[in-house]
Amino acid sequence: MRLRGLMRKEFLQIVRDPSSISIAFVMPVFLLLLFGYGVSLDAEEVPIAVVMEAFGGEAVSFAAEFRHSRYFDAREYVDMREAVTALRAREVDGIIRMQADFAERIGSPGPAPIQLILNGVDANTAELVSGYVQGSWLNWLQHRAEQAGQQLDIPVEVEQRIWFNPEVRSRNFLVPGLVAIIMTLIGALLTALVMAREWERGTMEALLVTPVSMTEILLGKLIPYFILGTGGMLLSVAMAVWLFEVPLRGSFGVLFAAASLFLLVALGMGLLISITARTQFVAGQVAILTTFLPAFILSGFIFDINSMPWFIEGLTYAIAARYFVAILQSVFLAGDIWSVIVPNALALMGMAVLFLGLSRSRSRKRLE
Amino acid sequence: MLSWLRILALVRKEFLAILKDPKSRFVVIGPPLIQLVVFGYAATFDLNDVSFAVYNQDRGSYSRDLVSAFDGSPTFNKVAVLNADREIAPRVESREVLLVLRIGPRFTDELLKGEPAKVQVIIDGRNSNTAMIALNYARTIIRDFNDRVLAERGAAGAPAELIVRAWYNPNLESRWFIVPGIVGLLTLVVTLLVTALSVAREREQGTFDQLLVTPLRPVEILIGKATPGFLIGLSEAAVVISVALLWFEVPFRSTVLTLYTGLVLFLLSAVGVGLMISSLSVTQQQGLLGAFLFMVPAIILSGFATPIANMPQAVQAVTLVNPLRYFMVILRSTFLEGASFEALIPQFWPMAVIGLTSMALAGWLFRHRMY
The missing domain is CATH 3.40.1710.10 (abc type-2 transporter like domain)
Known part of the structure; x- marks a missing residue:
């Protein structure tokens, strides 16, 4: 009964301050739209400069390979200096250069050099572009051999099978990861300020003199935001499936259960921050620094966890989003893989108990 | 006439409000440095295992x-x-x-x-x-x-060979790309948080009305509120840049003047946006939410982790109002490419425009947003 009163008050506060509603509903839509369309690691139509200092048929046919590729937006230059200027101004990501003696050297024994100069600042893109260029180069060698009626001698061919995401859409792995990041934000932001606000405004003292117990106060804070957060989560999943057309190969029940568990962790973390901080300024700072950025960088959402140094890899075990991202990527793309779901769900459960327990034990009906 | 004495008093008060509480002092100074080191190691696209x-x-x-x-x-x-x-x-x-x-x-x-x-x-x-x-x-x-x-x-081998060279970053280490980016990321986070809550806190506590009836003019309030965020951001950024150079050993190939011109203009725009958010909000929760709603897209759409060129045209157009986008280019070209001051002018002026516009809006909102 008392709990209902507290929850009612919290709901009224949510409804009357539009910022809580917008955290739960407007933010997920806004962020998913922005990220879903904005974040992509697939480079298409890479602008590339083709410098032909030689005008043989060979050079022209090699340049044509790039003009016709859907991966490149080839721009032809005659002067190397102009191409370098374009590279420096970031108009092109790389330069392919065939020197003046190319035609001669390709006719004579020994390989004729083709230079590929990349802007290495963005190492990931440079790596991708280099892969594409090598692909085109191999294609060209093959065409050339076929025209001469020969077979290009490649002893071992690679047959690639990319499971779960054969068309290699980066959106398919980024959007499920985004759901985790957005829910981290919803959970932590919603609750990070609620206790601190009561302390700062002095209404906590008023609550302390009433007969409600601390557990009731905490539950009164937690339940309304859990309901709000669940709404936000359903919205995000719906957008991922219908708008971004990410396949959901696992079952919705598993996804929902894992998401609820994660929401509990996020809310518990926000609550703990809120109880410890006592002022909204500190609570806000801590919430941002301990939730969003770690969830973005340390969760395996973009950066591969296995490649991090061991001490950072150890640290990622303390990031709840890590477990949730693993479950999400599997449930969306691979299906209900229990060998992934069970250990990660157990870890989430442990963290939920830890944060909620700590929140309970650190909040006493006492003034300092 | 601006009264520098009055502004100084307000600046002093703002610094006290942020730094007098040991917890709040810590959250402004500690986490950014810890994060630089952690993320500097974590954020890499290179696979080694x-x-x-x-x-x-x-x-x-x-x-x-x-x-x-x-x-x-x-x-x-x-x-x-x-x-x-x-x-x-x-x-x-x-x-x-x-x-x-x-x-x-x-x-x-x-x-x-x-x-x-x-x-x-x-x-x-x-x-x-x-x-x-x-x-x-x-x-x-x-x-x-x-x-x-x-x-x-004993086969002849291919008639042509491809020789790949990567300029500026010959071993294609993605850490050289990411660490300068983190400098921008953390500077934005710290500056925005310090300024976004400054007006909102006073509004929530009712002291902003008192401030408005003092002899302080809106411009003076603006300068007084902007200065602490600016100085804190500047010193944090300076420390973070030193760590990037000395700890992560990212090369620096341009002049300090070029980098710091970019930094000062970026801080101007970040402080401006922070104050604008702050003067729009009535409670600290709204201020925090506003800061977030700006910060998260600003980071994602800055080219920090995923290239802007891969985004759809409409989203690319949105990034033009994102000050972090320009600062990312400045950081990476000063650290790695050794860009000259003149070459970066196209990155400098948009930040100045964003900064001045948002500052002006914030000052106007001081008096026109009453609740």
Whole structure:
């Protein structure tokens, strides 16, 4: 009964301050739209400069390979200096250069050099572009051999099978990861300020003199935001499936259960921050620094966890989003893989108990 | 007439409000440095520990050579040897291995007879970026293997060869790309948080009305509120830049003047946006939410982790009002490319425009947003 009163008050506060509603509903839509369309690691139509200092048929046919590729937006230059200027101004990501003696050297024994100069600042893109260029180069060698009626001698061919995401859409792995990041934000932001606000405004003292117990106060804070957060989560999943057309190969029940568990962790973390901080300024700072950025960088959402140094890899075990991202990527793309779901769900459960327990034990009906 | 004395008093009060509480002092200073070090190590696209399994049906010497080429690579780490097709799926699904190398029974025979041989690379595509990078590594190893086989056969080799050079970052270390980016990221976070709550806190506590009836003019309030965020951001950024240079040993190839011109203009725009958000909000929760709603897209759409060029045209147009976008270019070109001051002017002026516009709006909102 008392709990209902507290929850009612919290709901009224949510409804009357539009910022809580917008955290739960407007933010997920806004962020998913922005990220879903904005974040992509697939480079298409890479602008590339083709410098032909030689005008043989060979050079022209090699340049044509790039003009016709859907991966490149080839721009032809005659002067190397102009191409370098374009590279420096970031108009092109790389330069392919065939020197003046190319035609001669390709006719004579020994390989004729083709230079590929990349802007290495963005190492990931440079790596991708280099892969594409090598692909085109191999294609060209093959065409050339076929025209001469020969077979290009490649002893071992690679047959690639990319499971779960054969068309290699980066959106398919980024959007499920985004759901985790957005829910981290919803959970932590919603609750990070609620206790601190009561302390700062002095209404906590008023609550302390009433007969409600601390557990009731905490539950009164937690339940309304859990309901709000669940709404936000359903919205995000719906957008991922219908708008971004990410396949959901696992079952919705598993996804929902894992998401609820994660929401509990996020809310518990926000609550703990809120109880410890006592002022909204500190609570806000801590919430941002301990939730969003770690969830973005340390969760395996973009950066591969296995490649991090061991001490950072150890640290990622303390990031709840890590477990949730693993479950999400599997449930969306691979299906209900229990060998992934069970250990990660157990870890989430442990963290939920830890944060909620700590929140309970650190909040006493006492003034300092 | 501006009264510098009055402004100074307000600045002093603002500093006290942020720094007098030990907890709030700590959250402004501590976490950014910890995060720089943690993220500097964590945020890399380079793979150095790709776990893989081998299913080798061939008993000949060539398949053994190929497997040992993978074993010898520092990137790949063999965790299992499989003996049947059905063992592949569970290992990949549970993420125990990222990659499975499957070699057919006639591999050595085919190579000896000069027929084309095939090797199957099965790869977990759940993280497609990691998958593509790992696949490229595997292809490189197989290409080297091919070259050795061709040399053994005494074949002529390809008529043309591709020579790849990466400028500015010859080893393509993604840390050189990410660490300067983190400088921008953390500077934005700290500056925005300090300023976004400054007016909102006073509004919530009712002291902003008092401030408005003092002799302080809106411009003076604006300067007084902007200065602490600016100074805190500047000193944090200076420390973070030093750590990037001395700890992570990212090269710095331009002049300090160029970098700090960019930094000052970026701080101007970040402080401006922060104050604008702050003067729009009535409670600290709204201020925090506003800061977030600006910060998260600003980071994602800055080119920090994913290139702006990959975004759709409409989203690329949105990034033009994002000050972090310009600062990212400045950071990376001063650190790595050694860009000159003049070359970066196209990045400088948009930040100045964003800064001045948002400051002006914030000052106007002081008096016009009453609740």
